[in-house]
Amino acid sequence: MHPPIVMSTLPPSVAPPIGTAPQRHSLVSLRRLSWLRWALLAGQALLLVSCESLAGIALPYKPLLFLFAVQTVFNVFTVARLHWHTRHGTAPSDAELMVQMMVDLTALSAILFYTGGATNPFVSFYLPGLAIASAILPWRLVVTLAAYALACYSMLLLEYIPLDLHNPDNAVNYHLAGMWLNFVASAVMIAFFVARLSNALRQRDAQLNEARELLLREARVEALNDQAAAVAHEIGTPLATLAVIAGELRADAENTNRSDTPVADYQADLRTMEQQLELCRSILARLRADHETLAPQRIDAWLAPFVERWQLRHPQASLQAGAAPDAAAQAVDTARISQILTIALDNAARSQQAAGHDHRQGPPLRLDIAREADALVYRVTDHGHGLPPGLRARLGESPVASAHGGQGIGLYLAQSAARQLGGQISWHDNPAGGTVLELRLPLTAASERAIAAQPDFQP
Structure with a gap:
C-alpha cells in the first residue's frame, strides 16, 4: 500500500474582500500559501514517524527527511519574501506565485517518487493544486503548470521506488483506503479554497459595481456643480440690477417730499427684497471664492449663526434648533453640513407650507443634533403631508419631482455630500404628522483632535 504521505503545498485561496488592490490580493495569497505549507509539513512529519507502526509500511526516511528540510528552508525564504514585500509596500507578481506552485509540484513529485510513484493513490493530489491555480492565475501560466504536472505524472509511471510492505497481501486494502x-x-481542499475564492470574486464584483455607481453619481454631481457655477456667473448681473432698483424704490418711499407716492405702502416689502438680494450676493460671493478647506468649527459656535442665516432665507418660517451637550462640543465640517441642512430645511419649509400650516402660528420646524455612539445625528422635523414610501426610497438617489414643484436635485446633492463625509441621509415618518429627515455622520479622529485643541466655548 502507498501511504498518505504527500507534500504538495497547494495554491492559496484568494485574498479577502476586494476593496483592496489586486497587489494586496497577491500578498495575501502568498501568505496563505506559506501557512498551508507549514501545515502540510507538520502532517507529513507525523505520518513519517507513525506510518510503519500503524500501517506496516517501511519508508525511505533519509530522502524524505531531506525533502522536508529543503521545503522548510524554502518556506522560511517565502516568509522572508513576505516581510520584504510588506516592508517595501510591494506585492508578489503572478510569476512569483507560479514559481511557488511549481516548487510545490516538484516536491510532490519527489515525495511520490520515493513512495510508490504513480501507484500511490495520492498521485491525484496534482489536481487540487491545478484547480485552484486556474482560479487565481492567468490561463497561460495555468497551462504551463498543467503541462509540468502532466510531465511529472508521466515520469512517475516509468520511474519510482516501490514501497516496502511488511504484509504484501494487504496492498489492495491499503490502496483502497488511500484512495x-x-x-x-x-x-475538502477544493471545496474550501474554491468556495472562498468564489466568495471573494463575488465581493470584488459587488464592490466594482458599487464603485462604478459612485463614479457615475459623482460625475452627475460634478455636472451639476458646473451648471451651478455657470448660473452663478449669469445671475450676478440681474441681481445687481435688481439691487439698484430696489434701493432707488426704497429711497423714493422714504423721501418725505414724495410721501404721496404708492411706493410708500411697500417699504416693508422693499426692505425684505433688499435683504434677499443681499443674501443672494453673499451666496454668489461664496461661489466665486476659491475652494479652500475650512477648519472644523464647534457646533455650539456655529448653530446660532446658521439658524439666523437660514431665517433670512425664510422670514415667514419658524425654526427651533438645539444640540445636546455631548454633540454641541463636537467640531465638524460646517461648510458641507450647512449645505446639507440648508437643503433639508428648505424642503421641510416648503412641505409644511404646502400642508397649509401657518409658519407664525403653526408648529415650528425643528433641528435637533445629538451624539449616538460614534456618530452625530442631525434630525430635521416638519409637519407636512409626509412622504409616500415609493418616493422616499428614491429620494437622494436621483433627481425626483416633488408635489410642491421641486425636482429633487437639492436632496440628490445633499445625499452625495453626506456620502463624501462617510454618512447617510434617511427619511422617517413623524408620529405627529410629517417627515423626519435624519443625517447620520461618523465622528472622525480629526474632529476629536480639533475639539481637544479648541478652547471651551462659552455661549
Missing part, C-alpha cells in the same frame, strides 16, 4: 482518504482530502 478514500485522497478523495476526502482533495474534496
